[in-house]
Amino acid sequence: MSVPVRGGPVHLDPPGPEPTGLGRFADFGGRFVPETLVPALEELEAQFRTAWSSDEFRDEYAELLGSYAGRPTPVTECHRLSERLGLRVLLKREDLTHTGSHKINNVLGQAMLTRRMGKTRLIAETGAGQHGVATATAAALFGLDCLVFMGAVDVERQALNVWRMQLLGAEVVSVTSGSATLKDAINDAMREWVASVNTTHYCIGSVMGPHPFPWMVREFQRVVGDEAREQSRAILEGADPQMVVACVGGGSNAMGTFAGFIDTEAELVGVEAAGLGLESGKHGAAIARGVPGVVHGMRSLFLQDEDGQIIEAHSISAGLDYPGIGPEHAALSASGRARYESATDDEALAGFTLLAETEGIVPALEPAHAIGWVAREAGHSIPAGTTVLITLSGRGDKDAAQVAERLTGERLQ
Amino acid sequence: MTVAVEPYLRARRAEGRKLLVPYVTGGLGKHWLEVVRAVVDAGADAVEIGIPFSDPVMDGVTIQEASQRAIALDATPRSILNEAATLDVGVPLLVMTYYNLVLHAGLERFAAELAVAGIAGAIIPDLPLDELAPWAAAADDSGVETVLLAAPTTTPERLLALCERSRGFVYGVSLMGVTGERTSLASQAGEMGSRLKAATDKPALLGVGISTPQQAAEASQHADGVVIGSALVRRLLQGGGPGEAADFIGSVRTALDES
Numbered sequence: 297m298s299v300p301v302r303g304g305p306v307h308l309d310p311p312g313p314e315p316t317g318l319g320r321f322a323d324f325g326g327r328f329v330p331e332t333l334v335p336a337l338e339e340l341e342a343q344f345r346t347a348w349s350s351d352e353f354r355d356e357y358a359e360l361l362g363s364y365a366g367r368p369t370p371v372t373e374c375h376r377l378s379e380r381l382g383l384r385v386l387l388k389r390e391d392l393t394h395t396g397s398h399k400i401n402n403v404l405g406q407a408m409l410t411r412r413m414g415k416t417r418l419i420a421e422t423g424a425g426q427h428g429v430a431t432a433t434a435a436a437l438f439g440l441d442c443l444v445f446m447g448a449v450d451v452e453r454q455a456l457n458v459w460r461m462q463l464l465g466a467e468v469v470s471v472t473s474g475s476a477t478l479k480d481a482i483n484d485a486m487r488e489w490v491a492s493v494n495t496t497h498y499c500i501g502s503v504m505g506p507h508p509f510p511w512m513v514r515e516f517q518r519v520v521g522d523e524a525r526e527q528s529r530a531i532l533e534g535a536d537p538q539m540v541v542a543c544v545g546g547g548s549n550a551m552g553t554f555a556g557f558i559d560t561e562a563e564l565v566g567v568e569a570a571g572l573g574l575e576s577g578k579h580g581a582a583i584a585r586g587v588p589g590v591v592h593g594m595r596s597l598f599l600q601d602e603d604g605q606i607i608e609a610h611s612i613s614a615g616l617d618y619p620g621i622g623p624e625h626a627a628l629s630a631s632g633r634a635r636y637e638s639a640t641d642d643e644a645l646a647g648f649t650l651l652a653e654t655e656g657i658v659p660a661l662e663p664a665h666a667i668g669w670v671a672r673e674a675g676h677s678i679p680a681g682t683t684v685l686i687t688l689s690g691r692g693d694k695d696a697a698q699v700a701e702r703l704t705g706e707r708l709q
Numbered sequence: 710m711t712v713a714v715e716p717y718l719r720a721r722r723a724e725g726r727k728l729l730v731p732y733v734t735g736g737l738g739k740h741w742l743e744v745v746r747a748v749v750d751a752g753a754d755a756v757e758i759g760i761p762f763s764d765p766v767m768d769g770v771t772i773q774e775a776s777q778r779a780i781a782l783d784a785t786p787r788s789i790l791n792e793a794a795t796l797d798v799g800v801p802l803l804v805m806t807y808y809n810l811v812l813h814a815g816l817e818r819f820a821a822e823l824a825v826a827g828i829a830g831a832i833i834p835d836l837p838l839d840e841l842a843p844w845a846a847a848a849d850d851s852g853v854e855t856v857l858l859a860a861p862t863t864t865p866e867r868l869l870a871l872c873e874r875s876r877g878f879v880y881g882v883s884l885m886g887v888t889g890e891r892t893s894l895a896s897q898a899g900e901m902g903s904r905l906k907a908a909t910d911k912p913a914l915l916g917v918g919i920s921t922p923q924q925a926a927e928a929s930q931h932a933d934g935v936v937i938g939s940a941l942v943r944r945l946l947q948g949g950g951p952g953e954a955a956d957f958i959g960s961v962r963t964a965l966d967e968s
Contacts, residue, residue: 318839326840327840328835328836328837329766329835329837330834330837330860331834331838331857331859331860331863331871332862332885333862334862334863336862473770474763474777479764483764483766487769490886491885491886493862587813589813590812598809603785603810604813605763
């Protein structure tokens with residue numbers, strides 16, 4: 297393919313591999329849902345498979361990604377950051393999409409499928425609010441009703457995004473069950489879907505949930521990795537980056553990124569939220585500290601207690617505050633094709649300010665974990681001179697007030 | 710002594726009796742075993758014992774709250790089964806729980822622990838037919854009957870397969886939604902019951918949203934009986950004990966007998 301350039305056409309690579317059996321990535325994945333939802337998931341799987349191989353659907357999707365979402369996004373070479381770290385750092389700029397994060401790629405695809413299935417309403421869960429905003433945006437664009445579930449804790453720390461969703465015509469439900477964060481928002485969205493599945497599509501925001509979601513969302517996000525591969529080669533005179541790094545909550549920006557590099561020699565690294573430290577028990581590192589289980593419709597790795605009750609995650613970033621991870625990541629970790637590291641809240645804050653100061657780019661707290669990890673490891677486990685591509689999954693406006701308060705000790709007026 | 714589910718329910722049905730299966734959250738307060746005994750004395754034909762899970766996606770607010778409260782009281786799958794083993798109530802006992810707890814314990818081990826505790830059946834609402842095989846093999850080996858759920862959205866072909874594989878009884882979800890009380894019986898309940906009765910000779914019960922004696926009587930016109938969960942658990946959450954549980958289940962029993 298030709299090198300994607302901002303303002304140019306969006307090119308989609310051919311579809312990637314399907315999971316095997318009933319949505320399996322090695323031992324992970326599957327479809328563990330109440331019977332009520334099974335027929336809808338079967339329909340969604342069939343509709344997606346047909347649509348994703350149809351030129352008409354793909355052309356319309358590519359056109360929307362271009363004219364509406366503002367793709368292709370560029371890859372920016374970070375000269376001052378590279379000099380500071382002794383590496384060669386490239387950033388895939390998902391922060392420059394409409395709505396400010398990679399989430400838009402997925403919701404546009406799912407909104408098109410919703411219309412195709414004759415459904416009129418979208419529901420979604422959201423942690424940081426980015427997926428909720430993206431879903432509300434797509435709902436407005438397609439004339440669909442929209443209901444977003446958001447943990448009460450996140451409603452508090454992401455007030456700006458709550459208002460944005462309401463402005464876009466969505467209703468936001470503040471979820472108080474359980475730990476009142478992302479996992480509980482997913483529970484309540486699934487409960488709502490059980491009641492309304494005949495008219496409603498559940499627009500899951502990450503590479504998680506029951507089959508076909510992990511596969512489908514990876515396919516809607518793979519444009520990130522496919523573009524980045526060609527753009528990196530143009531910058532690196534035909535070579536691939538030696539290391540490709542992305543933050544991982546549920547894992548959609550990382551899975552989309554990895555999909556583009558899975559057949560290259562690049563080392564793939566996902567960075568989980570270490571919160572207050574892996575030993576503190578206050579973190580979101582499902583690969584590092586999780587064990588196999590079945591939650592939210594999928595078999596994957598989850599933080600659990602000795603009886604199998606799910607443990608509340610912790611992260612400074614609402615988008616990584618999830619005790620599980622998408623099943624394909626669990627499989628990539630098991631096979632060794634990708635490895636999973638982690639960065640603490642403090643390391644993420646260091647990454648946040650580092651990118652702002654050296655490149656004039658304010659990252660969201662989620663990808664700030666990836667930047668923080670690279671900064672920590674530069675010259676240590678990452679040898680000097682290594683070429684590193686980091687996916688900047690979103691911009692940091694939503695986090696500015698929270699970070700300001702954290703760093704200055706004072707609330708912005 | 711373990712009482713097998715299906716033969717017992719078939720025998721009761723053959724007597725012309727409408728079947729009544731209450732749900733009690735295991736570990737919910739120190740009197741929960743007394744509550745089980747009380748609902749049996751009040752006319753239950755089997756009892757579902759909930760093993761609480763942190764993320765119960767098929768449950769509405771009442772059973773969510775009961776689950777959280779039981780977990781906060783240190784109820785675990787092990788403690789609930791150990792306590793249930795002391796029940797000898799003469800009717801079949803089943804557990805209702807979520808697959809993660811089963812998987813975490815280990816399929817064979819969990820099935821064996823149920824059998825040892827005198828539990829005859831299991832209902833796992835997030836384990837649909839398509840993912841059932843590994844658990845079903847373990848359950849069959851231990852003689853545990855796995856009850857499957859059918860929903861208003863279940864296609865005719867799937868319904869036949871579900872009824873074929875279900876053991877103990879077939880659980881028809883009477884509405885589009887999760888557990889919890891409703892002000893009236895859902896319009897889908899009658900059709901769900903009729904579809905089950907046309908598809909299988911196994912005992913067919915309706916549950917989810919059946920909240921009052923009148924609704925139970927109405928639903929039982931279309932099926933062999935009903936499951937009552939949230940309406941009972943709410944009374945327990947509000948401070949009710951074995952006496953209140955017996956009064957409520959007794960009133961449902963009366964309504965079923967008079968219908």
